[in-house]
Amino acid sequence: MEIEVSSVMHLMYVSEIQQEMYDSAQRRGTGIAKRSIEYLSKKILEGNAVIASENGEWVGFCYIETWSHGQFVANSGLIVSPKFRERGAATLIKERVFQLSREKYPNAKIFGLTTGLAVMKINSDLGYKPVIYSELTQDEEFWNGCKNCVNYEILMKKERKNCLCTAMLFVPEKNQNKEAAVSQPEIKLNNDKESSISI
Numbered sequence: 001m002e003i004e005v006s007s008v009m010h011l012m013y014v015s016e017i018q019q020e021m022y023d024s025a026q027r028r029g030t031g032i033a034k035r036s037i038e039y040l041s042k043k044i045l046e047g048n049a050v051i052a053s054e055n056g057e058w059v060g061f062c063y064i065e066t067w068s069h070g071q072f073v074a075n076s077g078l079i080v081s082p083k084f085r086e087r088g089a090a091t092l093i094k095e096r097v098f099q100l101s102r103e104k105y106p107n108a109k110i111f112g113l114t115t116g117l118a119v120m121k122i123n124s125d126l127g128y129k130p131v132i133y134s135e136l137t138q139d140e141e142f143w144n145g146c147k148n149c150v151n152y153e154i155l156m157k158k159e160r161k162n163c164l165c166t167a168m169l170f171v172p173e174k175n176q177n178k179e180a181a182v183s184q185p186e187i188k189l190n191n192d193k194e195s196s197i198s199i
């Protein structure tokens, strides 16, 4: 399976991605923010999406979007083709999307909204924590994206404080020590008090 940052060669998958997003939401009976072909194509062309494929066949997709003038990055629209599910594709896509978000926007907080257990597991392994919606971007345009969701009325009744989706947030400064521990060599003292470095 290939996991790649999107480019023009992936445009051929856009209709299939949009259709599967819609069909999966219908099957699950859950809400989803609707994305147009134009919007998804733009994400693909800008290199703001990650695509998984196998032998030229589309496997999965996810994209990033910045909010609040770059203070936040959302990872959205994760979808895996039904015949490729439960083989770790979503995990690999989300890892790459997370890496892409950190590379492009190192100081931004990264978040996602989900009703799915699989995504909660993946996010939690990447260091995201569940939060209430006031911790997320308050950018009107982001929340306007929920207008097409079947649960929009619930969101409004709750004054945008919560809804059926779980919000998960990764805060870079809170994870700096963990990231540093992974990238820095461990320094150990020997018994004879000489210092040595083990990597």
Ligand SMILES: CC(C)(COP(=O)(O)OP(=O)(O)OC[C@H]1O[C@@H](n2cnc3c(N)ncnc32)[C@H](O)[C@@H]1OP(=O)(O)O)[C@@H](O)C(=O)NCCC(=O)NCCS
Pocket (backbone or CB within 6 Å): 024, 077, 078, 079, 080, 081, 084, 085, 086, 087, 088, 089, 090, 091, 092, 113, 114, 115, 116, 117, 118, 119, 121, 122
């Ligand atoms: C949710 C979805 C993206 C998962 O894709 P996937 O490639 O099958 O996921 P993975 O194989 O990487 O599995 C990741 C983890 O979730 C678990 N998982 C996968 N599907 C699951 C499901 N339907 N219910 C509960 N757990 C699930 C896996 O066992 C794995 O857990 P583990 O790491 O403890 O073994 C895919 O089912 C899908 O596209 N669903 C429809 C769209 C959707 O729900 N998108 C998410 C919107 S936020």
